[in-house]
Amino acid sequence: MNIEASPATHPQPSLMRRGWAVAVMLLFYLLVCAPVHGQGQYSFRAWQSEDGLPVNNVRSIVQSTDGHLWIATAESVARFDGVDFERVAQLQDFPYPHSGDNRLFATAGDSVWFSSSRGGLLHLVGGVATIVWKDGAADSPPVTQLMDHPQGGVVLRRGAEIWMIRTGAPEKLDKPDETTLRLLGDDLMARASKGRLGPDGMPGRLVDRGASVWSVSPAGELTVTSPEGVRLNMPRVSKDSHVTELLEDREGNIWVATALNGLGLFREDRVEVVNAAAGLSEGAVLAVIEDSRGKVWLGNRRGGVDRIVDGKIEHYDLTGSSGTGTVSALYEDRDGRLWAASTDGPVFRWKDTRFVEQFEGNTAVSHINAIYHDSKGALWFGGQGGLLRSTGRRVSVIGTETGFPGGEVTVMTGGASNELWVGTAQGFVLRDTDGRLEMIAVPSDLSYSRVSSILVTAADQVWVATLGAGLFLYDGTRWHRFDRSQGLPDLRLTHVVDDQQDHLWFGSTGGILRASRSDLLGRTRQSEAPIHWLRMDRSDGLPTRECVGGHHPAGWRFNDGSIWFPTSLGVVRIDPSRTMVNRTPPEVFLRKIIANGITQKPVGGELRLGPGRIRLEFLYHGLNFSAPEKVTYRTRLVGLEENWREVGTQRQTAYEAVPPGSYRFEVLAMNGDGLLSPMPAVMDVVVKPHFWETAWFVAQAVIITILVAGCVGWLIARSRLKRRISLLKIKNTREVERARIARDLHDELGASLTEIALLADLGAEQASGSAFQKQLDELSHKARMLGLTLDEIVWAVSPREDTLASLLDYLASFATEFLDRAGMVLRINIASGMPDLPLDATVRHSVFLAVREAFNNIVKHSSAKSAWLNVSLAEDVLEITVEDDGKGVDDYALSRGHGLKNFEVRMQACGGASRITLREGGGTVVRFLVPVLAPESQSS
Numbered sequence: 001m002n003i004e005a006s007p008a009t010h011p012q013p014s015l016m017r018r019g020w021a022v023a024v025m026l027l028f029y030l031l032v033c034a035p036v037h038g039q040g041q042y043s044f045r046a047w048q049s050e051d052g053l054p055v056n057n058v059r060s061i062v063q064s065t066d067g068h069l070w071i072a073t074a075e076s077v078a079r080f081d082g083v084d085f086e087r088v089a090q091l092q093d094f095p096y097p098h099s100g101d102n103r104l105f106a107t108a109g110d111s112v113w114f115s116s117s118r119g120g121l122l123h124l125v126g127g128v129a130t131i132v133w134k135d136g137a138a139d140s141p142p143v144t145q146l147m148d149h150p151q152g153g154v155v156l157r158r159g160a161e162i163w164m165i166r167t168g169a170p171e172k173l174d175k176p177d178e179t180t181l182r183l184l185g186d187d188l189m190a191r192a193s194k195g196r197l198g199p200d201g202m203p204g205r206l207v208d209r210g211a212s213v214w215s216v217s218p219a220g221e222l223t224v225t226s227p228e229g230v231r232l233n234m235p236r237v238s239k240d241s242h243v244t245e246l247l248e249d250r251e252g253n254i255w256v257a258t259a260l261n262g263l264g265l266f267r268e269d270r271v272e273v274v275n276a277a278a279g280l281s282e283g284a285v286l287a288v289i290e291d292s293r294g295k296v297w298l299g300n301r302r303g304g305v306d307r308i309v310d311g312k313i314e315h316y317d318l319t320g321s322s323g324t325g326t327v328s329a330l331y332e333d334r335d336g337r338l339w340a341a342s343t344d345g346p347v348f349r350w351k352d353t354r355f356v357e358q359f360e361g362n363t364a365v366s367h368i369n370a371i372y373h374d375s376k377g378a379l380w381f382g383g384q385g386g387l388l389r390s391t392g393r394r395v396s397v398i399g400t401e402t403g404f405p406g407g408e409v410t411v412m413t414g415g416a417s418n419e420l421w422v423g424t425a426q427g428f429v430l431r432d433t434d435g436r437l438e439m440i441a442v443p444s445d446l447s448y449s450r451v452s453s454i455l456v457t458a459a460d461q462v463w464v465a466t467l468g469a470g471l472f473l474y475d476g477t478r479w480h481r482f483d484r485s486q487g488l489p490d491l492r493l494t495h496v497v498d499d500q501q502d503h504l505w506f507g508s509t510g511g512i513l514r515a516s517r518s519d520l521l522g523r524t525r526q527s528e529a530p531i532h533w534l535r536m537d538r539s540d541g542l543p544t545r546e547c548v549g550g551h552h553p554a555g556w557r558f559n560d561g562s563i564w565f566p567t568s569l570g571v572v573r574i575d576p577s578r579t580m581v582n583r584t585p586p587e588v589f590l591r592k593i594i595a596n597g598i599t600q601k602p603v604g605g606e607l608r609l610g611p612g613r614i615r616l617e618f619l620y621h622g623l624n625f626s627a628p629e630k631v632t633y634r635t636r637l638v639g640l641e642e643n644w645r646e647v648g649t650q651r652q653t654a655y656e657a658v659p660p661g662s663y664r665f666e667v668l669a670m671n672g673d674g675l676l677s678p679m680p681a682v683m684d685v686v687v688k689p690h691f692w693e694t695a696w697f698v699a700q701a702v703i704i705t706i707l708v709a710g711c712v713g714w715l716i717a718r719s720r721l722k723r724r725i726s727l728l729k730i731k732n733t734r735e736v737e738r739a740r741i742a743r744d745l746h747d748e749l750g751a752s753l754t755e756i757a758l759l760a761d762l763g764a765e766q767a768s769g770s771a772f773q774k775q776l777d778e779l780s781h782k783a784r785m786l787g788l789t790l791d792e793i794v795w796a797v798s799p800r801e802d803t804l805a806s807l808l809d810y811l812a813s814f815a816t817e818f819l820d821r822a823g824m825v826l827r828i829n830i831a832s833g834m835p836d837l838p839l840d841a842t843v844r845h846s847v848f849l850a851v852r853e854a855f856n857n858i859v860k861h862s863s864a865k866s867a868w869l870n871v872s873l874a875e876d877v878l879e880i881t882v883e884d885d886g887k888g889v890d891d892y893a894l895s896r897g898h899g900l901k902n903f904e905v906r907m908q909a910c911g912g913a914s915r916i917t918l919r920e921g922g923g924t925v926v927r928f929l930v931p932v933l934a935p936e937s938q939s940s
Contacts, residue, residue: 041269042224042254043541048262052085054078058257060197061247062104062112067587067623069249070112070124071263072104077114077124080263081589081621082628083651094122094131101201105146107154115143119158132170144199147187155180195246206246206254210268214254216243222256251584251626267626269541270579271512275570279313280306285566286551289330290558291338298571299327299551305340305355320346320357328383329552333373341368347381364388365395370552372412374420374432382409382422403430403437411552415456423451429464429474445479446472452549453495455504457517465493465506467549473524480524482531484646487674489513489535494549495565497557499576507547507555507565511537512574532674534581536574539627539672543569581673586622586631588669588681593618602683610660610688617654620681622669630672637685639663660689735799749790757783796845804837804878804932807844808871811851811880815869818852822859825866834873837932843910847880847930850906850914854882854926862886864923873932880928888918903928 047053057074064070069080075096078085090096096116105113113132114122119140121132141159149155153166155173162173162180173180192198195206195214206214211227222243225231242259249255256264276283282300289297296308303326304317318325318340325342332338338350339358345366348355359365368383381388387398387409398404408425415421420432427443429451441464449469456462460476470483470491482488490510497505504520506513514534522529537545548554548566555565563574593600594617595609609616622631634644635653639661647653653667666680691697760780767773795801795810812828819826851869858867864886872879903914903926912930919925 042266045265056262059102060104062106064106066110271541272573281315284568285571288564331371370412375418416459425450455496465496495555497555511545586624586669586671588622588677590681591619606684608686611690613657619652624671627672635667660687829870831872846906846910858884878930882926885923
């Protein structure tokens with residue numbers, strides 16, 4: 001693309017440094033500050049000693065079969081993975097010469113050979129260096145060719161001699177066969193076209209995979225000639241820099257070794273940049289559009305619009321009633337009219353040679369973010385004030401009555417049937433249906449994020465980009481989200497463009513992104529379907545990784561198929577048809593394993609550690625020289641975790657307190673173009689347990705524990721059994737003693753009291769009419785009353801009476817006799833089917849005393865004529881009710897009476913309770929509630 005700046009104002013960089021610094025500055029000018037920096041141009045990157053390179057004197061470079069880059073410097077040989085340099089330890093008997101043509105060769109089996117300028121040869125494989133020939137005298141011929149031989153081993157040329165190395169010592173071939181000679185001749189020609197050092201000590205030209213020719217002139221000027229014969233001027237390399245060798249790696253990058261200024265990398269850019277140096281009035285571009293006549297319009301931050309026509313740039317201000325405004329939106333309507341909105345308020349339309357303010361004096365049409373012209377001829381304006389519709393000069397505000405929820409409109413676009421789609425800053429997405437806005441998405445559907453762009457590729461494919469929540473797809477029924485869990489590199493998307501080649505392109509604050517539309521749709525149907533994301537940033541030629549958002553449109557597909565995105569340092573042009581994807585999958589390697597702070601060396605592909613829990617740390621790297629900073633990793637430790645862990649660009653993973661067991665660590669790398677390693681790097685790890693963590697120890701401990709527990713349980717059970725037997729013996733002895741006491745009281749004391757009563761009766765008969773008759777009658781009465789009390793004591797003490805039946809019989813007998821003497825009528829109601837349950841002696845006695853107290857109160861205080869004794873059993877609770885038809889008990893007696901309080905004391909002694917209420921119709925009701933299965937009382 002040829003662009004003429006009008007006026008031409010090209011800033012010239014000042015070259016302040018010598019040597020490689022001059023080259024870097026000039027390269028920066030050519031690739032960044034140049035008017036047009038496009039696909040077909042190259043970005044440059046350099047590594048010097050401050051970046052980890054052993055020294056800046058690089059003699060030779062080679063790529064081994066495993067993909068690593070090897071660099072021979074004046075002090076040592078180093079392996080390079082794109083980020084870190086790893087030096088090969090120098091051998092005592094093989095000093096590195098500080099001058100001369102040292103060379104590197106790569107052969108099968110990841111072998112690398114280092115040849116010194118004095119005839120020395122070193123073999124590097126598997127991290128081990130072996131001396132083949134020691135460094136000789138200054139006139140010793142060096143090895144200038146070394147390659148694999150089809151019959152095995154390697155063949156090399158050392159001066160005029162040809163040697164073969166198989167498994168043992170080198171063997172000189174005095175009469176090499178034709179195959180060997182042809183092999184050496186073909187290699188010499190290949191080296192001449194691959195930028196390798198030739199017999200004259202100068203690097204040959206390099207023909208890259210695109211057929212471009214790289215060469216270094218005797219004056220030190222590095223040039224590239226395209227396949228069409230067009231010469232591209234590359235940075236001048238001073239004579240002091242002295243390019244020693246060129247190399248094209250597997251990814252197509254071009255490496256340059258210099259004798260003084262380190263290692264350089266050239267990579268073809270994927271983008272073309274038009275910036276202020278090309279004549280743009282302002283480098284910060286906010287919006288871009290191509291009209292129907294092929295003119296390019298760019299809105300910039302300083303104010304106004306730049307127009308590119310036939311390679312010429314012209315600037316036009318937006319001058320209105322509010323002054324010169326910054327462009328917030330550009331739009332071409334269906335009639336070919338160009339509209340521009342400014343952040344300061346007014347809306348403009350292009351007329352002839354300038355922008356003319358529209359709707360002057362109408363403050364409603366201001367601060368517009370997006371414009372749309374529908375199929376019915378109405379113009380829609382959306383901005384900070386909401387949504388407006390204009391037909392002719394009439395402007396109407398769209399409100400809630402037509403379905404607009406309010407808020408700031410950020411984007412408007414046409415759908416598959418030319419219907420209007422609207423997005424807002426609050427996260428609403430609306431569709432115009434017959435003059436009414438239908439709500440397709442509410443803020444919760446889009447994670448409450450600002451809608452930055454809407455793209456409708458089909459009726460069931462509505463793509464919505466947001467600032468902060470990633471990408472959303474509406475399939476006609478539901479929303480699907482694409483975020484970091486689906487591999488989206490950046491969630492702050494500024495615009496989405498369809499290249500009509502099955503790819504969607506996204507502007508974002510983290511670069512320009514690309515994904516296959518088929519991949520995205522496939523993920524909605526299958527959760528594990530892969531999505532390959534391509535991310536472009538400064539390593540791809542972008543002047544800055546941040547695309548500009550918040551203005552419309554922030555991206556555009558041109559008629560020639562190219563896609564443009566505005567940035568703060570110019571507008572970026574991409575040709576999708578020429579965008580090459582790095583198809584070289586990144587090989588991934590385990591670099592180091594650290595256990596508890598100590599570096600480990602695996603034996604036989606397995607690492608045995610322990611005993612006990614350990615801290616494991618794995619260091620790894622993936623090979624991608626085009627953009628090593630874009631390589632991301634996923635890891636897992638099988639046996640501890642089953643799912644992959646996304647660790648981003650982190651090149652190490654740690655696991656804390658890994659328990660004993662067998663594990664397998666796996667790591668995969670993915671390059672910036674979404675290509676995954678074909679195979680993971682793996683390492684088997686066995687963490688040995690402490691002896692007390694082994695299976696045999698645990699089994700024995702379990703057995704011993706079971707035996708000990710059994711013994712302890714047997715001892716406890718035996719002790720409990722002994723205690724129970726002892727208690728039974730004590731109880732039996734107590735009951736025997738109780739029976740003896742009851743028998744003695746009945747037989748001896750009872751008989752004596754009966755005898756006393758009889759004698760008193762006889763004495764009273766004989767003393768009839770005398771002064772002693774009254775005393776004798778009183779003695780007889782007291783003796784009989786003592787007999788009744790003795791019968792009660794015997795009943796309470798006798799173990800034969802410890803049953804519910806005995807209690808009920810005794811209560812009925814007592815109540816009948818007691819009330820009969822008092823002249824009252826007693827009615828007894830005992831529920832049928834009463835079980836003959838055992839009762840503790842204390843329970844029997846306490847219940848009897850409480851019931852006797854109740855009948856005694858009836859006789860003394862109630863003035864009753866009748867009484868009732870009711871007995872029932874429900875849910876293991878014995879209920880005994882004593883009723884009378886007397887005068888009842890007043891509240892004072894209920895609260896102060898000592899006899900009534902005795903009820904509670906006696907019931908508490910047997911674990912029961914008492915309730916006193918007034919009887920309906922007069923009288924008192926006393927209820928005694930006794931749990932018949934309650935444990936024995938403390939007194940027992």
